[in-house]
Amino acid sequence: MTNISSIKTHMYCPMKLYIQNHVDKSENKNYQLAIEVKKLKIDILDLIQKNMRKIKKEMNISEIEQILSYNIDSYIQNTADSIKSLNLDFESEQINEIIDDTYFNIKIKALKIMQAMNILNKDAFEIIDMFFPNCMYSYMLKDAQLELIGICDKIEIIDGKYYPVTIKNSNPPLKGVWDQDAIELVAHAILIEEEFDTEVFVGFVDYEKIGERRPVVMDVNLRKGLFEVIREVKEITDNGKLPKVKSSVKKCEKCEYADMCIKS
Numbered sequence: 001m002t003n004i005s006s007i008k009t010h011m012y013c014p015m016k017l018y019i020q021n022h023v024d025k026s027e028n029k030n031y032q033l034a035i036e037v038k039k040l041k042i043d044i045l046d047l048i049q050k051n052m053r054k055i056k057k058e059m060n061i062s063e064i065e066q067i068l069s070y071n072i073d074s075y076i077q078n079t080a081d082s083i084k085s086l087n088l089d090f091e092s093e094q095i096n097e098i099i100d101d102t103y104f105n106i107k108i109k110a111l112k113i114m115q116a117m118n119i120l121n122k123d124a125f126e127i128i129d130m131f132f133p134n135c136m137y138s139y140m141l142k143d144a145q146l147e148l149i150g151i152c153d154k155i156e157i158i159d160g161k162y163y164p165v166t167i168k169n170s171n172p173p174l175k176g177v178w179d180q181d182a183i184e185l186v187a188h189a190i191l192i193e194e195e196f197d198t199e200v201f202v203g204f205v206d207y208e209k210i211g212e213r214r215p216v217v218m219d220v221n222l223r224k225g226l227f228e229v230i231r232e233v234k235e236i237t238d239n240g241k242l243p244k245v246k247s248s249v250k251k252c253e254k255c256e257y258a259d260m261c262i263k264s
Helices: 004-012 014-022 027-052 061-068 072-084 092-120 179-196 220-237 258-263
Strands: 135-143 148-158 161-168 202-207 212-217
Touching: 004 014, 004 148, 004 179, 004 220, 014 220, 014 258, 027 061, 027 072, 027 092, 027 135, 027 148, 027 161, 061 092, 072 092, 135 179, 148 179, 161 179, 179 202, 179 212, 179 220
Parallel strands: 161 202
Antiparallel strands: 135 148, 148 161, 202 212
């Protein structure tokens, strides 16, 4: 069974996937930390959504930001303490980055909410579906025939149509989305089609750092690309094939396996 997290790792660097599966025995902790951080970010979005219901159209931008921020700090800190109690290396730098990104997104969302309320002459609770459509968070998807499994960050349901959403904290490209983000998204789309007996024509990548959503069309070429990546992933994870990769200064200097990779 191929996990979508392995597909993401392969798209970033095949050698990293090899080391995680055949060399490094501590990878489970890193994966668990990534899952916990992802859950925290989703919970923050849920808290902002609840806070939004209290916003009135006569409020100014400062009041709107204050309401959206209610209980955010304490929730992040309490959750961070809980994650640390699991003996996971959740560094203060990571926590501060999450806090900074959260408040940056709150400022952007506050401006959009105020603009929408002014145009529509409605309070925030009346237009909440514009910002937070009916959705399912952290939804586990699995297909035995495809031998594929993964957790979709968010599935939005609008007029009976299903839209997979991937939440990213990385900087986006100037246009479109990164290839690895598109491949991850189409993997979720295919699993959603099997799970709910539907068709998925488009998905979205939410780049949180700039508060921007970018669409991805689930076309034939993208679907073919996914299955090619799955084949390559299985060669590494199941057959232990050592991949040939070109070093990248930008990627390698940030990789936790830099020393290990040189030795291998």
